[in-house]
Amino acid sequence: xxxxxxxxxxxxxxxxxxxxxxxxxxxxxxxxxxxxxxxxxxxxxxxxxxxxxxxxxxxxxxxxxxxxxxxxxxxxxxxxxxxxxxxxxxxxxxxxxxxxxxxxxxxxxxxxxxxxxxxxxxxxxxxxxxxxxxxxxxxxxxxxxxxxxxxxxxxxxxxxxxxxxxxxxxxxxxxxxxxxxxxxxxxxxxxxxxxxxxxxxxxxxxxxxxxxxxxxxxxxxxxxxxxxxxxxxxxxxxxxxxxxxxxxxxxxxxxxxxxxx
Amino acid sequence: xxxxxxxxxxxxxxxxxxxxxxxxxxxxxxxxxxxxxxxxxxxxxxxxxxxxxxxxxxxxxxxxxxxxxxxxxxxxxxxxxxxxxxxxxxxxxxxxxxxxxxxxxxxxxxxxxxxxxxxxxxxxxxxxxxxxxxxxxxxxxxxxxxxxxxxxxxxxxxxxxxxxxxxxxxxxxxxxxxxxxxxxxxxxxxxxxxxxxx
Numbered sequence: 001x002x003x004x005x006x007x008x009x010x011x012x013x014x015x016x017x018x019x020x021x022x023x024x025x026x027x028x029x030x031x032x033x034x035x036x037x038x039x040x041x042x043x044x045x046x047x048x049x050x051x052x053x054x055x056x057x058x059x060x061x062x063x064x065x066x067x068x069x070x071x072x073x074x075x076x077x078x079x080x081x082x083x084x085x086x087x088x089x090x091x092x093x094x095x096x097x098x099x100x101x102x103x104x105x106x107x108x109x110x111x112x113x114x115x116x117x118x119x120x121x122x123x124x125x126x127x128x129x130x131x132x133x134x135x136x137x138x139x140x141x142x143x144x145x146x147x148x149x150x151x152x153x154x155x156x157x158x159x160x161x162x163x164x165x166x167x168x169x170x171x172x173x174x175x176x177x178x179x180x181x182x183x184x185x186x187x188x189x190x191x192x193x194x195x196x197x198x199x200x201x202x203x204x205x206x207x208x209x210x211x212x213x214x215x216x217x218x219x220x221x222x223x224x225x226x227x228x229x230x231x232x233x234x235x236x237x238x239x240x241x242x243x244x245x246x247x248x249x250x251x252x253x254x255x256x257x258x259x260x261x
Numbered sequence: 262x263x264x265x266x267x268x269x270x271x272x273x274x275x276x277x278x279x280x281x282x283x284x285x286x287x288x289x290x291x292x293x294x295x296x297x298x299x300x301x302x303x304x305x306x307x308x309x310x311x312x313x314x315x316x317x318x319x320x321x322x323x324x325x326x327x328x329x330x331x332x333x334x335x336x337x338x339x340x341x342x343x344x345x346x347x348x349x350x351x352x353x354x355x356x357x358x359x360x361x362x363x364x365x366x367x368x369x370x371x372x373x374x375x376x377x378x379x380x381x382x383x384x385x386x387x388x389x390x391x392x393x394x395x396x397x398x399x400x401x402x403x404x405x406x407x408x409x410x411x412x413x414x415x416x417x418x419x420x421x422x423x424x425x426x427x428x429x430x431x432x433x434x435x436x437x438x439x440x441x442x443x444x445x446x447x448x449x450x451x452x453x454x455x456x457x458x459x
Contacts (some may be wrong), residue, residue, distance in 0.1 A: 007378040040435055050378070075275060079440065081400055081402075081441045098272040103276065125309060126271075175377065203375075204372070
């Protein structure tokens with residue numbers, strides 16, 4: 001029987017990685033080690049995460065590439081898609097990560113510094129591999145991007161409006177956007193729905209909400225009100241405050257067509 | 262059992278090989294005609310553009326060999342699309358094994374392109390490849406799709422209904438990525454490996 005199917009909104013834990021260990025960050029400060037990367041990746045897979053993002057928090061500010069050995073080990077372990085972010089500045093960097101088994105790479109600051117990198121990555125690997133991470137701050141009704149956000153002291157405002165940047169990366173062929181609303185990040189007070197709605201109205205690319213998740217209701221709001229395609233979170237998952245199977249049960253009961261665990 | 266994974270370029274080779282590894286199968290990753298010809302099963306993966314993949318296959322003469330294969334062949338994602346006649350993606354002529362074109366998913370209000378994420382399928386014709394997968398969820402990433410036809414084993418939907426799994430003779434294909442589709446994907450790969458030789 002032919003039914004009506006829709007692509008499921010995705011629940012995406014983000015694991016910050018340093019020295020092959022998973023750490024968590026609140027407002028990007030006070031990192032602490034959370035556990036072995038392979039063990040955690042496997043745990044999230046078993047819990048019904050739809051996708052994982054690994055962000056090498058040391059790679060970008062310190063100017064070194066992601067160590068690709070853990071990428072291969074993660075890829076051998078899990079059978080759900082995953083994305084690697086941090087420290088990818090060239091087609092060669094991306095190739096290193098993708099050939100180890102990563103499904104996507106996410107770039108942020110390097111794309112702001114040299115937008116043509118997006119076109120090069122799309123040409124080399126296809127849109128589906130190329131995710132653009134955007135750190136954005138709301139100032140009234142204006143949203144502006146920030147770069148070098150991995151280290152608060154080095155953070156810069158390159159003078160781009162977030163919605164203009166979203167439109168530009170879509171034209172350049174990016175396959176997905178992760179919008180991290182920095183004012184909400186680490187607060188657990190909810191995703192920034194208004195900013196996400198503005199982004200949603202700007203692009204037809206898959207849009208992932210990031211920053212601010214604290215309760216199951218926050219996820220529901222992001223999917224129902226801001227119509228995002230995925231919701232990313234770190235702390236609430238790593239701390240065990242929200243268990244993914246219960247979150248998915250709740251969302252399903254509220255009419256969101258998530259993939260069952 | 263000898264399993265060959267065809268080098269068609271693209272970036273998802275490692276994940277396909279690793280998925281087979283999780284099933285305890287060691288595959289040869291190759292563009293050598295002899296190895297492919299002798300294999301009991303052949304997998305044609307693919308990620309990226311149809312034009313680049315066809316150039317790669319033409320460069321090694323595999324565009325002539327693959328349509329002649331008699332053992333079970335499984336195309337994955339772009340590898341499935343390559344089994345068909347022509348893609349509207351840069352008007353690329355492909356392997357021409359199954360008689361249909363591949364078209365871009367429709368631009369429609371509120372519809373995200375690429376179709377990226379987990380979706381379900383409807384089985385339209387029973388086949389050993391889909392055994393036990395009636396309620397499966399699969400991970401899709403694509404902007405082009407194969408329309409419905411005699412070749413459709415299972416369909417899915419994103420703006421329009423399209424072929425999610427196809428079969429004609431010994432050739433089969435999945436638009437989604439079984440290597441990234443958790444238990445359902447592993448089951449599909451296992452079903453493929455257990456298909457009787459024709």
